[in-house]
């Protein structure tokens with residue numbers, strides 16, 4: 001067992017840390033306050049190779065491993081959750097699904113420009129009437145010769161108003177839809193230029209205010225069967241495969257958020273005095289700081305294990321779910337405690353912890369709520385659920 005990071009990991013870590021500190025940290029309070037998604041950040045992430053970080057070089061990526069992706073997400077969310085969300089949806093949910101499930105033609109047409117940062121990608125599963133219950137979605141894709149005609153609406157889609165490519169899930173079999181049989185779902189790649197496709201931005205979110213979240217409506221959108229990802233009926237498997245990758249980025253990002261809360265709290269606890277001593281000397285403050293420190297270490301080990309398993313080409317649904325569940329719940333606790341440690345000053349945007357607190361909640365909800373992961377972990381423990389090897393996996397690292 002090897003616990004040390006390799007040199008190539010440390011290089012990615014340092015590059016992303018420097019980028020966050022110099023390019024984003026000085027402006028993030030203002031971007032968050034004004035609810036502005038700054039496209040230049042996306043361009044800079046593309047120039048650094050982050051948007052295709054763990055995509056093989058032959059598909060336009062940087063060829064790094066999956067542990068590097070986790071480290072990058074940890075560093076990005078240390079600065080702001082909106083940065084990590086970009087990698088979660090563009091690379092984790094969308095590009096890695098194309099890499100694993102796409103035909104060679106689809107990889108050339110969609111993955112290569114995404115990995116190079118020329119096109120931005122999003123993932124649309126959630127609908128107004130169905131989030132956790134993915135089989136409850138209502139979007140349809142009706143066959144018409146060599147095409148499908150898509151109708152429906154997706155909501156709460158990260159990067160909806162920014163993306164060029166959309167990975168969309170819809171029912172292709174109405175009988176199976178009635179039976180709630182997920183084998184009637186299929187996956188499609190849609191592009192912004194398609195007739196009948198429109199997007200909009202949601203306003204008034206609690207957190208991730210420097211990020212873009214929105215909706216996409218599909219009104220008779222005609223899509224060639226060449227844009228169907230996987231076979232007809234494999235949509236649910238692809239949606240769940242994508243979540244194995246997206247949840248990994250959420251887990252590693254939340255780990256970065258815990259570290260951000262810890263660093264801010266330690267700084268403040270050493271400066272602020274109450275009852276004649278720095279507040280860090282009071283036992284109840286120490287307890288909160290100790291919990292952040294513990295949860296940072298546990299969350300980090302959990303995501304690194306999941307990343308290691310991805311490098312080996314092993315199925316990691318259970319381990320990734322555990323990493324996501326633990327880190328996001330712990331990050332919400334850490335952010336709440338960080339505000340508490342800052343007292344009234346934590347309640348204003350003079351310090352970043354109020355932003356951390358607002359940002360932390362989202363990750364407990366998306367990519368499987370706290371309750372959904374609790375159920376999953378219980379089912380694994382009880383033996384009601386088991387991960388079997390699947391036909392399609394992420395390519396092992398090092399890539400061929």
Ligand SMILES: Cc1cc2nc3c(=O)[nH]c(=O)nc-3n(C[C@H](O)[C@H](O)[C@H](O)COP(=O)(O)OP(=O)(O)OC[C@H]3O[C@@H](n4cnc5c(N)ncnc54)[C@H](O)[C@@H]3O)c2cc1C
Pocket residue numbers: 089123124125126129130131132133155156157158159208213362365366367368369370371372375
């Ligand atoms: C900031 C943000 C970004 C997002 N980005 C994306 C994106 O890019 N793409 C995308 O497709 N979606 C995205 N989502 C949507 C997200 O994945 C869903 O919100 C999430 O899956 C929960 O679905 P829901 O909101 O419909 O809640 P519901 O599924 O309606 O759940 C409501 C409550 O009921 C609980 N619940 C549901 N079922 C059970 C059960 N069986 N047992 C116990 N409790 C249960 C839930 O835990 C929750 O507490 C995003 C959401 C947010 C907030």
